[in-house]
Amino acid sequence: MxxxxxxxxxxLTVTDEGGSMRSLIYxxxxxxxxxxxxxAWGSRDVVIFPIIGHAQPYTVGGQTYxxxxxxxxxxxxxxxxxxGENFIQFSLEENEETLKTYPFAFSxxxxxxxxxxxxKVTYFVQSxxxxxxxxxxxxxxxxxxxxxxxIEISGGENATEYPLxxxxxxxxxxxxxxxxxxxxxxCKTLQLGGITGEITASVADGFNYxxxxxxxxxxxxxxxxxxxxxxxxxxxxINDFPAAPRELSLKPFINFDDGAGQxxxxxxxxxxx
Numbered sequence: 001m002x003x004x005x006x007x008x009x010x011x012l013t014v015t016d017e018g019g020s021m022r023s024l025i026y027x028x029x030x031x032x033x034x035x036x037x038x039x040a041w042g043s044r045d046v047v048i049f050p051i052i053g054h055a056q057p058y059t060v061g062g063q064t065y066x067x068x069x070x071x072x073x074x075x076x077x078x079x080x081x082x083x084g085e086n087f088i089q090f091s092l093e094e095n096e097e098t099l100k101t102y103p104f105a106f107s108x109x110x111x112x113x114x115x116x117x118x119x120k121v122t123y124f125v126q127s128x129x130x131x132x133x134x135x136x137x138x139x140x141x142x143x144x145x146x147x148x149x150x151i152e153i154s155g156g157e158n159a160t161e162y163p164l165x166x167x168x169x170x171x172x173x174x175x176x177x178x179x180x181x182x183x184x185x186x187c188k189t190l191q192l193g194g195i196t197g198e199i200t201a202s203v204a205d206g207f208n209y210x211x212x213x214x215x216x217x218x219x220x221x222x223x224x225x226x227x228x229x230x231x232x233x234x235x236x237x238i239n240d241f242p243a244a245p246r247e248l249s250l251k252p253f254i255n256f257d258d259g260a261g262q263x264x265x266x267x268x269x270x271x272x273x
Contacts, residue, residue, distance in 0.1 A: 007086050007114035010270065018074040019090045019110045021045040021140060024119070026207070026270055033207060033270060035141035040227025044141055047073045047110060048235070049123065050102055050134035055240035058248045065101050070139065072098040073108060087113040094128070105129040107261075118269040126261035133249040133256055135237025136264050137215070144230040145204040147222050148180040155197025162191040162217070167243035184224040191238060193217045201232055206273040213266035216253060234266040
């Protein structure tokens with residue numbers, strides 16, 4: 001089922017199937033800003049938990065588990081626990097299906113809130129049975145004519161690139177990059193850590209998407225051949241790679257909760273020139 005919330009500038013539609021965004025409209029012009037799916041990418045947005053990407057089988061206490069892409073939330077029906085004109089909150093608990101690929105008892109909460117031209121997305125993760133390892137993050141696909149965005153990065157003086165599929169990192173100072181099809185042909189997914197400020201993506205039809213989060217890693221992705229969109233993804237985690245430990249608790253960027261619960265969030269502000 002779809003649910004719609006709005007502020008005076010943004011209108012957001014989300015679904016209880018995976019909790020993902022379905023539509024994000026800039027009301028002053030009536031323009032859709034979320035990729036609406038297609039052959040270039042069948043999704044529009046993904047709620048990531050507790051695995052990032054197309055991960056290989058991993059182990060927990062010697063037992064092997066084969067995860068689905070980006071974890072368990074995207075394949076689950078969530079419960080609406082609170083809703084108002086400008087916000088909505090979902091929840092998910094472990095169940096028979098989630099335990100097949102992620103052997104932990106958990107509470108997962110997802111909240112969307114709109115204020116003026118900004119959207120805040122919050123994930124709350126809580127273990128129900130001891131120390132629990134996990135990744136979490138967002139995967140919004142934003143409209144970008146030609147699949148290109150000019151990315152301005154504040155606080156990228158001490159950034160680090162983590163090449164996809166490799167067990168290495170490269171320090172770099174980055175203030176600006178062009179996220180286009182050529183870039184994604186070269187790197188598939190660009191993973192950057194150490195960014196301490198805002199990220200602003202400007203696209204050809206005059207829109208600007210400004211992200212802020214304290215996440216340790218940002219990912220940039222689009223289909224390398226087609227599709228008028230760019231994904232800018234705040235991650236508390238990283239894509240799997242062949243040399244990474246198979247034990248989930250030993251993976252790089254892994255988070256842990258022991259029952260206290262933890263909140264993770266990002267802010268997206270949309271403007272038009």
